[in-house]
Amino acid sequence: MNMNDNFKIPVLAAPLQGVTDNVWRMAQHEVFGGVDAYYAPFMRVEHGEVRRKDLRDVNPERNAGITLIPQILACQPDHAMMMVDALKLMGYSRIDINLGCPFPPIALHRKGSGMLAYPDLVEGLFKALAAVDEVEYSVKMRIGWDRNDQWRDILPLMEMLKPVNIAVHPRIGKQQYKGDLDIEQFEALLAASSCPVVYNGNLRTVEDIEATIQRYPKIAAVMVGSGLAANPGMFVPDAAPGDYRRFHDLLVDGYTEQLNGGEAQLVRHLQDIWQTFLPGTGRKLFKAIRKSRTLEQYETAAAAALADVENALKNAFSDESADSGDPDFS
Numbered sequence: 001m002n003m004n005d006n007f008k009i010p011v012l013a014a015p016l017q018g019v020t021d022n023v024w025r026m027a028q029h030e031v032f033g034g035v036d037a038y039y040a041p042f043m044r045v046e047h048g049e050v051r052r053k054d055l056r057d058v059n060p061e062r063n064a065g066i067t068l069i070p071q072i073l074a075c076q077p078d079h080a081m082m083m084v085d086a087l088k089l090m091g092y093s094r095i096d097i098n099l100g101c102p103f104p105p106i107a108l109h110r111k112g113s114g115m116l117a118y119p120d121l122v123e124g125l126f127k128a129l130a131a132v133d134e135v136e137y138s139v140k141m142r143i144g145w146d147r148n149d150q151w152r153d154i155l156p157l158m159e160m161l162k163p164v165n166i167a168v169h170p171r172i173g174k175q176q177y178k179g180d181l182d183i184e185q186f187e188a189l190l191a192a193s194s195c196p197v198v199y200n201g202n203l204r205t206v207e208d209i210e211a212t213i214q215r216y217p218k219i220a221a222v223m224v225g226s227g228l229a230a231n232p233g234m235f236v237p238d239a240a241p242g243d244y245r246r247f248h249d250l251l252v253d254g255y256t257e258q259l260n261g262g263e264a265q266l267v268r269h270l271q272d273i274w275q276t277f278l279p280g281t282g283r284k285l286f287k288a289i290r291k292s293r294t295l296e297q298y299e300t301a302a303a304a305a306l307a308d309v310e311n312a313l314k315n316a317f318s319d320e321s322a323d324s325g326d327p328d329f330s
């Protein structure tokens with residue numbers, strides 16, 4: 001795995017269902033980069049088969065040139081096996097196990113973070129997965145479902161699976177994405193784990209990452225989710241202003257090609273991107289994006305918002321050169 005030039009440990013792009021799909025990943029990689037490996041949003045079995053949409057998203061042809069780690073979400077070993085078999089057929093030998101999803105319809109069915117309250121189910125799943133040849137795993141988890149010490153019953157089960165690493169988001173599932181991170185429990189888990197641990201949570205800037213690496217020299221990697229969705233150029237301090245426009249246009253092209261529900265679906269999807277993308281976008285500009293009904297209206301509104309970002313970047317650059325201490329010959 002290539003190391004990010006900025007840090008001594010790898011940077012992993014967290015999976016965000018509905019955001020970091022193959023179109024987003026390829027655009028981020030092409031325009032900005034700085035990510036060592038991308039995790040795909042979780043795959044699942046529905047109506048007795050692996051969702052086709054999920055399989056399409058991880059198709060190697062749609063992920064050329066990047067390191068992609070597909071993720072599976074299952075509680076039943078037979079469902080997990082269906083996904084593992086499908087991924088092996090596609091040539092994958094590394095698969096991530098989701099023990100973190102907090103979404104109630106999933107967690108209340110004892111999947112994702114909901115499974116953390118049932119170590120016996122995790123044991124059954126790990127046992128089946130560990131028996132598969134030629135595949136190595138990683139685990140992405142929270143510290144618990146409804147208690148912050150439930151990881152203590154899960155950690156010993158890792159011996160069976162021997163994951164490459166465990167990415168930990170230090171919240172319990174019931175918190176969803178709200179409330180404080182439980183750093184005390186993260187530190188206890190880090191100290192207790194014999195597997196490499198990846199830190200994941202609220203890393204929004206390069207400085208946040210540097211501070212985390214300094215605070216936890218033992219971590220194997222950092223994983224960045226919402227921070228990278230908000231600013232896909234976070235690892236490129238000198239991103240050219242036009243880069244955000246180029247990134248955005250690659251999304252428009254990609255979704256125009258891959259979504260086949262007509263213009264209304266395309267516009268809705270593009271609008272949804274702005275729920276996480278460039279959260280500093282002014283209220284009026286954001287509202288115009290939300291209100292657009294046709295692709296033409298959307299493109300006009302998005303162009304205005306992107307021009308605003310580009311201006312802000314240009315100003316930042318000219319401020320920097322003014323502060324650079326270059327001799328003034330005037």
Ligand SMILES: Cc1cc2nc3c(=O)[nH]c(=O)nc-3n(C[C@H](O)[C@H](O)[C@H](O)COP(=O)(O)O)c2cc1C
Nearest residue numbers: 014015016017041042140169201202203224225226
């Ligand atoms: C909209 C959304 C979708 C997510 N989808 C997934 C997913 O498919 N698989 C997963 O393991 N985590 C998923 N997560 C959790 C993130 O990968 C990550 O663990 C979490 O956002 C915390 O990291 P951050 O503070 O850097 O965003 C999702 C989070 C959000 C907000």
